[in-house]
Amino acid sequence: KKYEEWLSNINFSSSDQKFIIDTLYGCITHKKLLDVVVNIFYNHHGKKLFRVDRNLFIVVCYLAMFCLDDLGLEHFSRIIKSLDISKMHKLLHFYFCYLLIVVSKHSADVLILIIRWCNEIEVLLDQLAKKMGRGNLPKKSPRKNTKPREFDLTQPKARPLPAPEVIPQQDKPKPKPVPTTTHRSPKEPEILDDMKQRNRQKAFQILNEANSLQFRCANPQKSEKTQNVLSQILQSHDAELQFDKLYTSGSPATQKINSLPVRLNTTAILREGALYNRQLEEELQRLERLSQGASEPSAFLQWQKEMKEKDLQEELAELERRRLEGRISHEEAVLARERVLEHNHHKAQQTKEETAELMRKYAEKRLKEEKEMRELVQQVADGHKNSKAAKDKMQEIKQRIVKEVSEHSRELLSQALEEAQAELSRKMELIRQIRAFESVPLVRQKFVDDTESAGHDLLCEMSLAELRERLARLRESEQCELEDRRQRIFQEKQLKEQLLLEQLDNIALRKSLAEQAALRSQEEKRMRNELREAVSRDERVLTLQKTLEQKQQERQKRKTEKSSMKKNEQVLPLTVKTTLNKKQVLEEQHWQELERNLAQQIYGTLQPSSKKNGELYKNKK
Structure with a gap:
């Protein structure tokens, strides 16, 4: 602008x-x-x-x-x-x-x-x-001719203007003060802006409430108050439960008995010793609770462990899915970047080829024009053969003059070069002399007696020899303190090693006991499995179990029939009811005796089979 x-x-x-x-x-x-x-x-x-x-x-x-x-x-x-x-x-x-x-x-x-x-x-x-x-010559401006003018003698003088009349002065009125409202902005725009701001905030608040409470009538969920009460009840129940307590139900079976020993450091040895001590205390507390009549929470702990493993597996699967999605997006970005680079490279190659083609065409055109010019020059030269001899002669004269001038200038240049070389050698000699003077060392030694003090009359004043002696004694005292410290550290290290060896012995003993207990539990488990298999394979036991099941089914059937009969015979007298009750009691006693006899027979058949299995196990050992 x-x-x-x-x-x-x-x-x-x-x-x-x-x-x-x-x-x-x-x-x-x-x-x-x-x-x-x-x-x-x-x-x-x-x-x-x-x-x-x-x-x-x-x-x-x-x-x-x-x-x-x-x-x-x-x-x-x-x-x-x-x-x-x-x-x-x-x-x-x-x-x-x-x-x-x-x-x-x-x-x-x-x-x-x-x-x-x-x-x-x-x-x-x-x-x-x-x-x-x-050169830049100034331009000459054209001369102006003088023009004659007539004299103004015959012109009459102009009449003077009449004097102006005096205007009477009037008293100036006092200016009124400017009202304050003139330069002050009105209040209405400010009030309107405040109202707009309040309305905007109110609208935002209503919008947030509508978004948070949308579809409230069709929402099947419980109210916020109900959810708070339920969460408090659940928290109180969870506080009463003992989820995070550790209970030992015996050492678990392990298959890594023949694994290589792990070399432990000091921290690991102390940590493992503390762990074994804590496990021993927990086992003693568990036995004490069991002796007092407490229940074994192993089933609940097993369920809790399974649920935690399930949650952990789901979380790991989600993490793996996210990781794979991230890898896929990264690979897609890399491929897109490679495609863009290839496209740019192709475009640059195409532009280079186009420029090369244009340069080639231009070079061909230039060669063609030069060829035409050469032909034209040849034609002109053929037409001016007579003037060529004169031009050659003039050229020879010019060359001779140039040669003479160049020889003269060469002589002048050689003379100036010799003078410059002499001046340079003189300056180099001066520089060499100055550097030689500068390289001479200055004697700055000061001879001092080590046994004399400075003579300032101070209490802490001492000579260099006394200072060296005191420093030597201080160094010896520091060396002694260092040796004492080393000896103390060595003793502490020996005590620590002895403690670690004791801890290692305890750990090895507990590990051997745990391995023996695991072997025993495995052996007992195998024996129980063999006994179950032997019992399940025995035909007599199978037949007895079938008969027992038949009897139980028959008894259940009779119970249902009697209950139906009781409902139909509610009008009978009390005597009939008493007789029926007696009969029912007698029948129940009869069936109990039959079940007891069957159980004794099964136990009698199981005893010889268990003895045989024990003998077989001993023979195998």
């Missing part, structure tokens, strides 16, 4: 204003590229140019790079000639000659533009060079 106001204040045409605005916008858009070109130009001619002209060089580079086709050579040369000739000659020579080598490695479009306008710009550079050779 500032530039537009400035342009509107200056009387420019609409086309000029449009050209200035487009140039400014283009310089801002391509600022990075233009900064690179101008920085290279300053690095090349930095000592001979001012930083004030940087914006001028940026504008000229923009016109030469992007607007040369639209402007044309005539308008462009007019702009260049209106500026400083030497600066513009340096800039154009740098841009169209030196920058051609740099840009050819990076941008093909700029290269094509530079090559297309190279011949026309060379003509412009020649014109600028000629002007620089003549």
Whole structure:
């Protein structure tokens, strides 16, 4: 907007204003590229140019790079000639000659533009060079002829204006004070803003309540108060239970009897010893509770352990699923990144191939043009054979003059080189002498007697010899303390090793006892299994069990029949009821005797089979 106001204040045409605005916008858009070109130009001619002209060089580079086709050579040369000739000659020579080598490695479009306008710009550079050779002569302005004027003697003087009448002064009225409401903002917008804020907060609160209590009528769940009461009841029940207490139900069976021994460190030995002591105390407490009539919670602990294992398995499965999903998403991201890289590589390869094809076509076109120019030169040379001899003679004369001048300059250069070499050798000799003086060491030794003090008359003053003696005694005392400490540490270490050995002996003893108990329990379990198998295989036992089951079924059937009969015979007299009760008691006694006899028979058959199995087990041992 500032530039537009400035342009509107200056009387420019609409086309000029449009050209200035487009140039400014283009310089801002391509600022990075233009900064690179101008920085290279300053690095090349930095000592001979001012930083004030940087914006001028940026504008000229923009016109030469992007607007040369639209402007044309005539308008462009007019702009260049209106500026400083030497600066513009340096800039154009740098841009169209030196920058051609740099840009050819990076941008093909700029290269094509530079090559297309190279011949026309060379003509412009020649014109600028000629002007620089003549120098900047000031333009002579045309002389203005004097124009005669008539005398103003015959003109009459103008009449003076009449004196103005005096206006009577009136008393100025006192200004009224400005009311306070004039510069104070009204309260209505503030009240409205407060009301809007309160209404917004109220709406948010109602929305949150609606979201939290949605579908409350159709919600089959219990109310919040009921859930709180239920949770309190469950917490009280859980507090009464003893989930986390440890109970030992004997040492578990193990299959790793022949495993290799593990080398334990001090912490592990002490920890295992404490564990065995704690287990021993818990076992004693359990036996004491059992002796007092407590129940064995092994079944409940087994159920609790199974439920915990089940929950742990579900949690591990969920963790594994999440881990696999994360791995899958990571692999998908890697594949997507590889696809993007391949696409970019393919696109870059395609652009490289296109640029190579354009360069090849341009080279072919250039070769064709050079061939045509060569043919044209050959035709012109054939037509000017007569002037060739004169040109050769002139060339020989020029070469002879150049040779003489070069020999003279070579002699002058050799003489100057000898003088510079002599001056350099003289300076090197002076530098060598200065370094030799600097390398001589200075004597800075000070002879001091170690047995004498400094003589400052202080109580703590002492000589170097006394200080060394005291330091030696202090070092000896520290050495003695260190030896005592080492001896004490060694004794503590021996006591600790003895304690560890005792703990290891106790641990080994308890492990051997546990292994023996496990072997015994395994052997007893195997014996019980063999007894069960032998009993289950015995035909007599099977027949007796079948008969017992038949009797029990028959008894149950008779009970059901009697109960039905009782319901039908509720009207009978008391005498009949008493007789029936007596009969029922007698029948029950009869059936109990039969069951007792069957149990004795089964026990009698089991005893010889168990004796046989025991003898077989002893023989196997």
